[in-house]
Amino acid sequence: MDELHPLLASRWSPTAFDPSHETSEERVRLLLEAARWAPSAGNSQPWAFIVGRRGDSDHARLVRHLAPSSLRWAADADLLIANLSHRLVEGTDWAFSEFADYDLGQAVAHLTVQAHALGLHVRQFRSFDRDGLHREFGVPAHWQVTTMCAVGSALEPVAGTPLRERRDVSDLLWPAAERSLSAG
């Protein structure tokens, strides 16, 4: 019988990373390669990444801007990645692409699944000081650090994939989807 691909079925987002794990440079390059091959509107590829590996200055600069909630676990991830979307045409308030965030999300999804294929784990997150990161890395107004990824080797759970809950497939279809979301 056909089934969900094991990479998708077994992926999960940890909140505890092995502080001694090291991701090789070759693997980092492969993660970016996976992001690179994501589809995007008009092939606009409106994404960029700031990558910090534990021990380098960018990792330390990224850690400095984690929110207290993510600092608890993300600082232990040996790779921290800031995910940037190219939102505006430089010097204007015109959208560079109406799909910039959507496309960045797909690129990060590719990176996430590739990481899992390598036996790594990723937690995407928003809990960081966006303005602080923009100042730290000189990100201009037409770009935005939209999310971050903590990447490394998960310490939890001790056995297997944790329980991950989702709405039922039948609740994804319109209009049932709207009813199931408003029912909470």
Ligand SMILES: Cc1cc2nc3c(=O)[nH]c(=O)nc-3n(C[C@H](O)[C@H](O)[C@H](O)COP(=O)(O)O)c2cc1C
């Ligand atoms: C755009 C985005 C923002 C997120 N922000 C946070 C966050 O700030 N803090 C956090 O702990 N997890 C964050 N997460 C992780 C989600 O909570 C997690 O993916 C979700 O609970 C589903 O769990 P799973 O990835 O293990 O299936 C975020 C995920 C995404 C995609």
